[in-house]
Amino acid sequence: MSITDSLLAFSFAALLLTLTPGLDTALILRTSCAEGGKKAFQAALGIDTGCFIWGTFVAFGLGALLAVSELAYTILKICGAAYLCWLGIQLLMRPRSSFSYNDSTTSSHENWFVRGMLGNVLNPKMGIFYVSFLPQFIPVGHSPFVWTFILVSIHVTIGTIWSATLILVTHFASVILKKGSVIRFMDRATGGLFLCFAAKLAFSTK
Numbered sequence: 001m002s003i004t005d006s007l008l009a010f011s012f013a014a015l016l017l018t019l020t021p022g023l024d025t026a027l028i029l030r031t032s033c034a035e036g037g038k039k040a041f042q043a044a045l046g047i048d049t050g051c052f053i054w055g056t057f058v059a060f061g062l063g064a065l066l067a068v069s070e071l072a073y074t075i076l077k078i079c080g081a082a083y084l085c086w087l088g089i090q091l092l093m094r095p096r097s098s099f100s101y102n103d104s105t106t107s108s109h110e111n112w113f114v115r116g117m118l119g120n121v122l123n124p125k126m127g128i129f130y131v132s133f134l135p136q137f138i139p140v141g142h143s144p145f146v147w148t149f150i151l152v153s154i155h156v157t158i159g160t161i162w163s164a165t166l167i168l169v170t171h172f173a174s175v176i177l178k179k180g181s182v183i184r185f186m187d188r189a190t191g192g193l194f195l196c197f198a199a200k201l202a203f204s205t206k
Helices: 003-019 023-037 037-068 070-093 110-122 123-137 144-168 170-177 180-202
Strands: none
Touching: 003 123, 003 144, 003 180, 023 037, 023 110, 023 144, 023 170, 037 110, 037 123, 037 144, 070 123, 070 144, 070 180, 123 144, 144 170
């Protein structure tokens, strides 16, 4: 896969995943509606920071481990493929008809940057997803360390644009994203994408 192909493929995949309603989208919509655009954007920046933190973990720790250990690479590859496959099947077989964010413990004085960041960093699915997802788009012969941050930056950029869009058109976007048909379609599309990536990862080599 060439550099251009890698960037285009990852950008498309990241865009689809970003548009799929989930915890981050729910947090942005809830915060924008209840707390205002400023605090919602703080939450979005916190989410972005969480992505970079996970990217750092992958680039420094797990990336180095995979480079020196064939066994670790194989185990992680199998686990990552199985996880993506499980997610894909779940989304295809049981797509959601609604999504929500539990805000029963929120406070108007809360630091929304920290809330967004911790919500991302404390979610182990993000780490597993990054480890199993990002390496598939790193061109052969290029630095995994550098490319991990390039890909994370692309993901964060797309996520920031989407968050800003949600904040600017909160009412319209929330109405669309709360429609059961839209959520089911996005879940199924993402599920199919996960299954493709699971197969690609399962048959990949170092």
